Amino acid sequence: MATIDLSPLYRSSVGFDRMASLLDAALRSDTSASGYPPYNIELIAENQYAITLAVAGFEEDDLEIEVENGVLRVSGSKPEEKEKREFLHRGIANRAFERKFSLAEHIEVTGAALKNGLLTIGLVKNIPESMKPKRISIGNSTKELLEVRSSKSDS
Known part of the structure; x- marks a missing residue:
């Protein structure tokens, strides 16, 4: 390793x-x-992302999406088939799977949609105001700076 x-x-x-x-x-x-199921990670806008997984043959009830401790877990499993079928060739993988994605700080899952065998999970990056860059204006007097300091120390 x-x-x-x-x-x-x-x-x-x-x-x-x-x-x-x-x-x-x-x-x-x-x-x-x-490598199963295959997936894409797409940048939609500046702070919006989408993860799309190819889950052909799975229905909404067969899939589970969960977020815990910054890890997005997508899993799927098919229930046992009631009737036995004989396949001459079986190329569509309906096997159980689990995919995990580590999410960066402040990434939140906004929702999921299943359409045409593709499961799309929406993500958005919400940066708190306190963490966004803040422009500091430069004054021309140290007196103003000292007044701000003294008012903070008085309280």
Whole structure:
């Protein structure tokens, strides 16, 4: 198994533990590496994304979508067929699956739709106002700055 030494990164930065665990998870082989079902990740607008999975043969009741601790999990399983069918060739995979997607901070799932065998999951990135960049105006007097400081220390 490949390993990456991130200790130089930890010496000069704070809060990148999540990145290390994401890298470990990406390098670790798991069941979702099988390639089934195939999927697309699409940028719709600046802060809007869509994940589309090809789930031919599955109905809404056969699929489950769940978000927990920043991980989107999509799974599907078909109920046992009541009547036995004999296939000469079986190329449509109706096997059970589970796909996991790690979501970045502030990514929220907005909904899902199943149409023509494609399951589309909408995502949006909602950055809180407190985390958005804020422009600071530059004044021409240090007196104004000192007044702001003294009013904060008085309260």
